[in-house]
Structures are given as C-alpha cells and as structure tokens.
Amino acid sequence: MIGLLVLVILVATVATALFGLVTTAFNRPPDQVHRIAVGICEVLLVGQAAIAAFRVFGGVTLPEQSTFLIYLVVSICVMPIxxxxxxxxxxxxxxxxxxxxxVGTAVAVLRLQGLWAAGGV
Incomplete structure (x- = not known):
C-alpha cells in the first residue's frame, strides 16, 4: 500500500468525522456537504482498494491475506452504509x-496498513 495515500485517507476520514460531530452539535441534519465529504473519502478508498487488490492478486503474499481482503472490502462499504x-x-x-x-473506516485503514506492513512489503 502507499503510505501517503493511507495518510490522506486518514485525514479525510477524521475530517469527515469531526464535521459530522460539529453538525450534530449544531443540531443540523446531514445535507449535500456530508454527501460530498463521504464521496471524497470513497473515491480515495476505492483507489486504495484497487491498488492493493492489484498488488495482492499480482503476486504479493501476505501472512493474513484473507483477513486483508476482508478489511479491504469493509473499508469501502462502511461509509456509504x-x-x-x-x-x-x-x-x-x-x-x-x-x-x-x-471513525470505523479509519480504524479499518489503520488495520490494513498494519497487515500490509506485517507482510514486509
């Protein structure tokens, strides 16, 4: 996985989480800005998933490959749901x-990075 992309994803998910909490504190329901924030995070996550899946199916062997792939799918699905x-x-x-x-997506991305690093890649 690409370390800079992981950092950008973490910043985007944390910013989205903070934005959601601020709008909750101001008693505002989700609007178009929330959709845009989630959409930006999703574009980044899908890009990461495509790169990681290409590398895993292209020959990179990880100690917990099935766990990695499950986290990869989960990281994409949580925010739209x-x-x-x-x-x-x-x-x-x-x-x-x-x-x-x-926050759940950020944790999944951190776990993905840990599993990738455990593979020595």
Whole structure:
C-alpha cells in the first residue's frame, strides 16, 4: 500500500468525522456537504482498494491475506452504509452516524496498513 495515500485517507476520514460531530452539535441534519465529504473519502478508498487488490492478486503474499481482503472490502462499504442510514430519516443525529462510520473506516485503514506492513512489503 502507499503510505501517503493511507495518510490522506486518514485525514479525510477524521475530517469527515469531526464535521459530522460539529453538525450534530449544531443540531443540523446531514445535507449535500456530508454527501460530498463521504464521496471524497470513497473515491480515495476505492483507489486504495484497487491498488492493493492489484498488488495482492499480482503476486504479493501476505501472512493474513484473507483477513486483508476482508478489511479491504469493509473499508469501502462502511461509509456509504452510514450515509444511507444517516439520510434515511434526517435528524440531528445523522452527523453522528456519519462520524461513527468515518471513525470505523479509519480504524479499518489503520488495520490494513498494519497487515500490509506485517507482510514486509
């Protein structure tokens, strides 16, 4: 995996989480800006997943390859599900739902980086 891309993803997910918490504190439901923030994170995550999957299926062997691939899929799926759940019935807590999804995604990305580093790649 690319270390700089991981850092950019972590910054984007943490910023999205903070934005979700701030809008929750101001009693505002999720709006178009939340969708854009999640969309930016998703573009970065899909790019990371494509690079990592290409390298894994291209010959890189990891000690826990199936775990890595599962985390890769989970990292892509969490934020869109959180956004859908948050906007299904817009309330002030939608931002908190997005924040929790963003934090969960950040943890998955950190775990991906750890599994990649354990492979010595």
């Amino acid at each position: 959180a956004l859908q759940f948050a906007t299904a019935e817009p309330t002030r807590w939608g931002g908190a739902v997005i924040a929790i999804g963003a």
